[in-house]
Amino acid sequence: MGSILIVAEIQKGALREATFELVAFARKLADANGSEVKSLVVGSGVADLAGTLASKGGGEVFVADDAALANYNVDGYTKAIRAAVEAAGADLVLMSNTPTGWDVAPRVAAGLDAAFVSDCFDIQAEGGGLVFLRRVFNGKLDARLTASEGRVVATMQPGATSAYEGSGDGKTSELKVDLSGLRAKFVETKVAESKGVDLTKADIIVSGGRGVGDPEKFPEVIQPLAEALGGAMGASRPVVDAGWLPHEYQVGSSGQVVSPKLYIAVGISGAIQHLVGMKTSNFIVAINKDPDAPIFEVADVGVVGDLFEIVPALTSAVKAAKGG
Amino acid sequence: MKIVVCLKQVPHSDARLDINGDGTWIQEDNLKFEINSYDTYALEEALRIKDAGEAEVVVVSIGPDRVTQALRTALGMGADRAVHVNDSAVEGSDALGIAKVLAAIVKAESPDLVVTGLMSDDGNFSAVPPMIAELCDMPSATSVLKVDGANGSLTVERELEGGAMEVVELPKPCLLAVQTGLNQVRYASLKGIMAAKKKPIDVKTAADLGVGDQVGAGAAKVRMEKVYQPPKGEGAELLEGSTDDVVGSLMNKVKELGLL
Numbered sequence A: 001m002g003s004i005l006i007v008a009e010i011q012k013g014a015l016r017e018a019t020f021e022l023v024a025f026a027r028k029l030a031d032a033n034g035s036e037v038k039s040l041v042v043g044s045g046v047a048d049l050a051g052t053l054a055s056k057g058g059g060e061v062f063v064a065d066d067a068a069l070a071n072y073n074v075d076g077y078t079k080a081i082r083a084a085v086e087a088a089g090a091d092l093v094l095m096s097n098t099p100t101g102w103d104v105a106p107r108v109a110a111g112l113d114a115a116f117v118s119d120c121f122d123i124q125a126e127g128g129g130l131v132f133l134r135r136v137f138n139g140k141l142d143a144r145l146t147a148s149e150g151r152v153v154a155t156m157q158p159g160a161t162s163a164y165e166g167s168g169d170g171k172t173s174e175l176k177v178d179l180s181g182l183r184a185k186f187v188e189t190k191v192a193e194s195k196g197v198d199l200t201k202a203d204i205i206v207s208g209g210r211g212v213g214d215p216e217k218f219p220e221v222i223q224p225l226a227e228a229l230g231g232a233m234g235a236s237r238p239v240v241d242a243g244w245l246p247h248e249y250q251v252g253s254s255g256q257v258v259s260p261k262l263y264i265a266v267g268i269s270g271a272i273q274h275l276v277g278m279k280t281s282n283f284i285v286a287i288n289k290d291p292d293a294p295i296f297e298v299a300d301v302g303v304v305g306d307l308f309e310i311v312p313a314l315t316s317a318v319k320a321a322k323g324g
Numbered sequence B: 001m002k003i004v005v006c007l008k009q010v011p012h013s014d015a016r017l018d019i020n021g022d023g024t025w026i027q028e029d030n031l032k033f034e035i036n037s038y039d040t041y042a043l044e045e046a047l048r049i050k051d052a053g054e055a056e057v058v059v060v061s062i063g064p065d066r067v068t069q070a071l072r073t074a075l076g077m078g079a080d081r082a083v084h085v086n087d088s089a090v091e092g093s094d095a096l097g098i099a100k101v102l103a104a105i106v107k108a109e110s111p112d113l114v115v116t117g118l119m120s121d122d123g124n125f126s127a128v129p130p131m132i133a134e135l136c137d138m139p140s141a142t143s144v145l146k147v148d149g150a151n152g153s154l155t156v157e158r159e160l161e162g163g164a165m166e167v168v169e170l171p172k173p174c175l176l177a178v179q180t181g182l183n184q185v186r187y188a189s190l191k192g193i194m195a196a197k198k199k200p201i202d203v204k205t206a207a208d209l210g211v212g213d214q215v216g217a218g219a220a221k222v223r224m225e226k227v228y229q230p231p232k233g234e235g236a237e238l239l240e241g242s243t244d245d246v247v248g249s250l251m252n253k254v255k256e257l258g259l260l
């Protein structure tokens, strides 16, 4: 058996939790098929982080350390990963399904003419081959995929498994990468500015999704329930994309991550990018007309029905109970 | 300036999804289809560049006969011409197979810019666009939420997690895979739809494009073995009964939580 190469990711000067989840997947597969686990750390001044990864299960860690890699650069990362795949003799490359992973991993796969499977929640070794499990149709169905002989590049969904907690005594080795001719140029990173609505402070959030159907319905149906409960209003991404509500109302991986005492999801299907923004809420209520909507899997209580019937009735009941 | 837009036709977001006979995909007969949501934003962005200056917008799609309708819609919105790869030999391709076909078109068209969606709403692969860029040896950026500057190079903003943005500069030709929300998508006007009837749709096979041996299930390195209903976990306690009953139960829950 060959080796599994983990491409580590650095965020705010530290290795991401998702990287140690990759270590957990890699160790599981290595135990099953005898592969060797190796890793790649890309950046500038990252020798210490490489050492950390080597001591925490990353195996032999290649370090592509260069001022030109201080920030993410699609061309630079493609070259560094290609060089590491050669150096490691990797037949499986694992990355996280993050903005970095989905930007570069398919490029690496195409360049190597390798199989590519994205956003898996599990990989299993089966009968000498690999089986990949992932969601399709925004979480409405699951899929099981297999790869033919040869090299595979896969990205894994962050949070799909627990971070590896074992230790190791891998060595680190410097990786020479030819970084001439980079076409993409990093300019800057802009952090999200918070405007007015800070949903993270609300005890109760009532969020509306595409199922609300119409911008007028937010002040008519969603906001009154939020107000009656003394909570805040939130939204899924399509609502914000359509301009029905400003971006600061968006809950999810590219919006705010909230954890209120009560989260009411109205007309929201429950795609993973929404779920990661609210699933740690203390109590979740879902109102959706589709009994198979994935939101019901994370909800504590669900109502299968028409939101336009249930939400106004609930609003009246809350108002009556509060003596309003 | 020439812009190629890749768009895929996918089942309508409200469509009921039934699994097909051999369990490998959904039953597509009699389903309503639409242009992939991400790709409507890709087309809109290309049309805005065209409106702001001079550009030819070529829409490209791989898929069966039904795709003609998506291409007509795109032409009605303002695209100038279309290339439709309609070839049963492409069925069963993996993302790399699809990317090889699209890359062959991009190489033949040699545009200044390729615009795609970030992800398809059916397969959710997020794979094809960076593959096209790699195969065509051009730089690329995904999750694009803003595009500026038209000469020589583009300055784009990529969406990161939590709403942060990464600003990058790419020389042309390059590929941008756009995220939803970067613009407000127009509708096809009646005049546009009438004009679209005269615009050409060039129908091709993989063999015409010189990639006949690189597509289909035979060439695919990844195989979709089966799709299935996600295993139900504990799930939610479903409240049953009339609207009054349901609201009564919900009120009890809220009271139990001490939130009333």
Ligand SMILES: Cc1cc2nc3c(=O)[nH]c(=O)nc-3n(C[C@H](O)[C@H](O)[C@H](O)COP(=O)(O)OP(=O)(O)OC[C@H]3O[C@@H](n4cnc5c(N)ncnc54)[C@H](O)[C@@H]3O)c2cc1C
Pocket (backbone or CB within 6 Å): A138, A208, A209, A210, A211, A212, A235, A236, A237, A238, A239, A250, A251, A252, A253, A254, A255, A256, A266, A267, A268, A269, A270, A271, A272, A273, A274, A277, A287, A288, A289, A290, A293, A305, A306, A307, A308, B013, B118, B119
């Ligand atoms: C990189 C990336 C980042 C993303 N970030 C986010 C994010 O931060 N937040 C986010 O929310 N999404 C995000 N998304 C988008 C996400 O994948 C989904 O597309 C989105 O969450 C779907 O929103 P929705 O549930 O409102 O719409 P849909 O999936 O269209 O669901 C609408 C629901 O409403 C129900 N419905 C319709 N009518 C009624 C009615 N009358 N009564 C009751 N129910 C009804 C339907 O059954 C359906 O389940 C991101 C995607 C990507 C690729």
Ligand SMILES: Nc1ncnc2c1ncn2[C@@H]1O[C@H](COP(=O)(O)O)[C@@H](O)[C@H]1O
Pocket (backbone or CB within 6 Å): B006, B007, B008, B009, B036, B038, B039, B042, B060, B061, B062, B063, B095, B098, B115, B116, B117, B118, B119, B120, B121, B123, B124, B125, B126, B127, B128, B129
């Ligand atoms: N069959 C296709 N025809 C044209 N473009 C496609 C096709 N499949 C994927 N694409 C493009 O690639 C993007 C990402 O799709 P995917 O990698 O399949 O998630 C889509 O938003 C389209 O722009």
